[in-house]
Amino acid sequence: MFAHAKFDKYDFEDIPLDQELFLVDVDFIEEYENSMLRFFEGAAYEEIGYVSFVAARKINESSIKLSWYPNTSDRFHEVSINLPRDQFIACVGSRGYDEKPRVFVKGEWLDNIYQRSYSIFALIDAIDVLKALESGRITREKLIELRSGIDSISEKYPDISFISFADSLLLKSNWSVGHFENTVKYNYVPEVFISLAIDINALYLATLGLSTYAIITQGGNEYYDDTLLHISKSKKHISLNSLGIPFAQLMEIEKTVREAIKADEHPPAELYLDSQYYRSLNYKTKFKTNAVRHHTYQSKVIGKQCEYYYSTVHDIFTNLESVIP
Numbered sequence: 581m582f583a584h585a586k587f588d589k590y591d592f593e594d595i596p597l598d599q600e601l602f603l604v605d606v607d608f609i610e611e612y613e614n615s616m617l618r619f620f621e622g623a624a625y626e627e628i629g630y631v632s633f634v635a636a637r638k639i640n641e642s643s644i645k646l647s648w649y650p651n652t653s654d655r656f657h658e659v660s661i662n663l664p665r666d667q668f669i670a671c672v673g674s675r676g677y678d679e680k681p682r683v684f685v686k687g688e689w690l691d692n693i694y695q696r697s698y699s700i701f702a703l704i705d706a707i708d709v710l711k712a713l714e715s716g717r718i719t720r721e722k723l724i725e726l727r728s729g730i731d732s733i734s735e736k737y738p739d740i741s742f743i744s745f746a747d748s749l750l751l752k753s754n755w756s757v758g759h760f761e762n763t764v765k766y767n768y769v770p771e772v773f774i775s776l777a778i779d780i781n782a783l784y785l786a787t788l789g790l791s792t793y794a795i796i797t798q799g800g801n802e803y804y805d806d807t808l809l810h811i812s813k814s815k816k817h818i819s820l821n822s823l824g825i826p827f828a829q830l831m832e833i834e835k836t837v838r839e840a841i842k843a844d845e846h847p848p849a850e851l852y853l854d855s856q857y858y859r860s861l862n863y864k865t866k867f868k869t870n871a872v873r874h875h876t877y878q879s880k881v882i883g884k885q886c887e888y889y890y891s892t893v894h895d896i897f898t899n900l901e902s903v904i905p
Contacts (some may be wrong), residue, residue: 581609581613586677587672589670590673595636595639596681599680600633600680601681603632603682604684605690606684632650635647637660644663645660645661655863657860659757667689668683668685672684695756698754698755699752701796701797701798701830703794704748704751705795723746730742736779740776752827753772778893796854798856829882832879837852851889855887858888873889874890
């Protein structure tokens with residue numbers, strides 16, 4: 581296929597990096613080739629099939645790391661996904677006709693990225709816990725009050741799971757992209773976690789007299805067909821149903837934050853947001869996202885240097901277009 585000289589064909593290893601590509605179901609491959617052949621002969625350009633906007637970031641031996649953009653109409657929503665080699669069919673474009681490369685993939689895999697669920701993770705930690713313990717300010721009664729308060733907040737956010745350790749919280753929420761051809765709907769509302777960080781901080785201040793900071797990440801979740809939590813029948817085993825990159829990134833960011841503060845590379849903050857999550861928030865038009873301070877961290881799970889943005893909750897919250905509590 582695509583033998584015409586005006587086509588540019590790319591092997592799996594040679595797919596262009598860091599530029600806009602189209603992800604397309606292989607079912608449209610013959611129709612697309614024929615339409616382009618007509619276009620080369622002077623016919624009008626035809627829109628063939630449905631395309632997903634992606635950019636290739638890294639080519640591995642058995643997969644390609646892609647940035648996928650499921651929504652750019654009201655937010656810059658970027659998601660990291662992996663395209664396995666065995667799901668790749670062909671990549672073709674035409675530079676002479678300003679036709680961006682199209683990556684044709686197996687339809688079942690493409691459908692899956694729309695129907696599966698993804699996760700947002702947050703780690704919320706209390707500040708100066710050791711000092712409070714040494715001074716006797718943290719008592720059993722206050723901790724019980726804190727636990728009850730978390731129970732109440734969790735009822736306000738039914739789509740988020742809460743795992744608490746008294747001085748810290750691990751939060752997780754699933755979301756999906758959805759597709760017009762199936763019943764799965766786009767239900768991505770990351771702003772909820774900013775609202776939640778405000779509620780949690782207020783609770784810790786009221787019960788323990790301690791402020792908190794939050795680290796938030798997002799990405800793929802390998803338990804994408806399961807519920808938020810698994811609780812065994814004996815209620816002695818709780819699983820977050822996650823073996824995903826976002827959870828590991830939480831730990832990587834927290835480690836880097838502690839080292840950066842200790843080395844005086846940046847001051848402590850209330851929010852540390854991985855760049856993909858940060859840029860996916862629905863900001864007011866006037867807000868300049870690049871003006872917010874950021875810091876690099878080396879992510880082993882991503883396999884490259886990444887960034888997190890740090891700020892106050894107030895600065896982020898007041899510049900969001902919409903926050904749904």
